[in-house]
Amino acid sequence: MQRETWKEYESNPLTHSAAHYLMTIRTLLQERGYARVTDIARALNITRGSCSISLKPLKKRGLVTEDENKFLQLSPEGERLAQLVEKNDEVLESFLRDVLGVDGEQAEIDACKIEHLLSLDTSLKLAGFLHYIQSGSKTIKEFLREFGQFNTECAGDATKCNVCDSTCLAEAASAPTTIIRPASRGVSR
Ligand SMILES: [Zn+2]
Ligand SMILES: [Zn+2]
Structure with a gap:
């Protein structure tokens, strides 16, 4: 959309x-x-x-x-914004690392990049979801175990990939004009 x-x-x-x-x-x-x-x-x-x-x-x-x-x-408004961004950073990092299983350092980097962009509504929903996950009920434990076994590795080929739909993300990431790997940005040109 x-x-x-x-x-x-x-x-x-x-x-x-x-x-x-x-x-x-x-x-x-x-x-x-x-x-x-x-x-x-x-x-x-x-x-x-x-x-x-x-x-x-x-x-x-x-x-x-x-x-x-x-x-x-x-100011009170400055304090409010600082608190909100700090909270977003914390929640995003935990969601990426603990729920999605993103590598710790990458989770920290990505959380930092988007911490200031979330709407309050998304921020609250995400925090709520995380609290729900952390409540650790039997259903959640099962869900997390099952998700941990689900192959989230990109196969590099859209016809075989478990993760991607019509475009395989690894294929896109290895293309020369990629924006997915920040490290390659500004180096080639
Ligand atoms: Zn940041
Ligand atoms: Zn893929």
Whole structure:
């Protein structure tokens, strides 16, 4: 189902970078009780200059505030967004790793990439589903055991593949213009 949503991708309320700034400020405030530009820059391994530039739109939107001594705080809305993205990241990573069986590191990477894009509704449904799975009833244990035995390896050939439909994903991934393997992006050209 292709809607016009992709056109709005860039106008997502929170960019990925903004989400990480908010989460970093939140962590710093929790861990040491204060967050200055220097602290954020160090935590994100970037220069103070680029950190200041990135913080500007967040201050303008009222998500981050700065006092006269240059100490940064999150506004209630900034705090809410940071919490939501953190929660999304946690739930997505657990869903990908514990339910779908994605490799731990890949689950962490993919969760990070989409954590800021989920609607609240999807986020709640996903969290609910995960709680349900974690309740560990007999039916769930059986379901997970059976799913674990289901072959989720792509056979590389759509006629034999258990996973893909008309297009085999492994075939698509080995094509030279792939967007599925991020590592090959920008290297060949
Ligand atoms: Zn991320
Ligand atoms: Zn396949």
